[in-house]
Amino acid sequence: MTQKSILVGIDIGGTKTAVVLAQQPPEVLARAEFATRPAKGPQQALNLIKKSVRDLLAEKGWDAGAITRLGVSCGGPLDRVQGVIQSPPNLSTWENIPLKAILEDEFKVECLVENDANAGAVAEHRFGAGQGCQSMVFLTMGTGLGAGIITGGRLYRGANDLAGEIGHVRLTRSGPIGHNKAGSAEGWASGGGLAQLAAQSVAEAQRKGKKTLLADHVRTGKPISAREVGAAARKGDAVALEILRSTGERLGEVLAILVDVLNPERIVIGGLAMRLGDLLLDPARRVMQREALAQSANACNVVPAALGESIGDVAALAVAMGI
């Protein structure tokens, strides 16, 4: 087998896991995806990761000798240096899984592990909306709310890899719960927070006899997703528009804290902001401008992430490249 210099990226999420091969990221040469099924424990997913890597290599006519490095992007908490996954909220059965050791033993090549907010920040900085920035914050706004921070053109990890936990910062004395803290930024300005607010708002609308397109979703008993709120808002649904305005304004308070503390050139927002766009970002920018120092707010562009649905793949490849 000739030297192929293949990088393997593994993006492990609570719903799905993706395995990708690349020579020159962000270009992907081969890709596999499967359901992570954390409820079934980690073993099945670990086996599928190993199998997917071998299958993708075989598909291209290569073997494990072609791999230069593996990179894993995964939700925290995790021990980056030892490469151990420490029971993240979205992978609750993955208790102290020594992923680095497992994969290095399997493929006889170095494996690096990084939390998904940091990996996403580097991916957007290197290949997406943050290109050329010396200072940047990547805000990952999914079920939770976290951040990866770029200072001096490089990832800033903090004392023990926990920098960027903006979701844990308090916005109000009490309020919706996120990151195990009532009134936190994650409680107010995340997919989870938006779902809590949507459930309340629709219930209130129904009590008051106000019509809303979201009423159907409540009847099914499933949480209302950001996508559904966005679709209703685009049809002019007043309740949906109010939910997005309110969540956007809380997001603006979060942005103001980041702007005052970090004075970044750019804040790149993934997840909800990509799907909802200016419905969410207009109120967010307005509150940021009101709350933050004017000179710092004026210096900061707030933009949606550019890598779209491929951000997980590229984040894992950025880890494999070395951060």
Next chain:
Amino acid sequence: MTQKSILVGIDIGGTKTAVVLAQQPPEVLARAEFATRPAKGPQQALNLIKKSVRDLLAEKGWDAGAITRLGVSCGGPLDRVQGVIQSPPNLSTWENIPLKAILEDEFKVECLVENDANAGAVAEHRFGAGQGCQSMVFLTMGTGLGAGIITGGRLYRGANDLAGEIGHVRLTRSGPIGHNKAGSAEGWASGGGLAQLAAQSVAEAQRKGKKTLLADHVRTGKPISAREVGAAARKGDAVALEILRSTGERLGEVLAILVDVLNPERIVIGGLAMRLGDLLLDPARRVMQREALAQSANACNVVPAALGESIGDVAALAVAMGI
């Protein structure tokens, strides 16, 4: 005149200005100090700065040819690159003073200018309580509240030199005013905030017929200083102790934001924290531990600045050395 490699540090404050000479900072070879008197406009102070530099050099038998570089530490806002002082709150008559150009013209040698929070951060990082840290926050808690941030072992300035404006971050919807913002961190947790709280607390104590050692200060009409509150607290004065507990707890909320966002190894606090010590820092640490992520709070030491009253001199010399 032989090559002497003299660094000149100039620390410009609202009350006093110091000029120091050094060859190997933080060791100071000669020092002069005079009242800044901003009410009289900048010209008198500028003349005294030039004269002090020449007098100190002459005292040592040197002339301006001995100077390697001048460094100025001054309150912001300022344009660091152009070296222009832009009317800081404590030097309100200094409107767009091109200090770098003035001093370079006078001494024919490079002059660097940096805001005092950043210069203080580098001074404590290089010579004080932050030595050896890769990540550190220096909190300057005087009349105002600002921060200088070290990431990757270097000063982090942000997009336009405004990183670290933690004093502008909102803690509550309304409250004492600091940084032109009601309910801001500076309103709650600074010397100015403490003076506002002390005036209220003493007035309330007097209404309720409670005795306090601070009552005398109120009679004079002058603001109560942190030092006076500290002295009364050390004598067991209940009102003074309550003022420090309350300010310390608000400081703890500020520390928690810094810990969650930056996960620093150390937070070094100058100004009030040096003078009040654990009277202020014990409640601050307690609230920080409650409010911040446990793993990040446990990784962060909160300590008073080590350079004491010489921090201004050393900060200016750090600027002259190059940051």
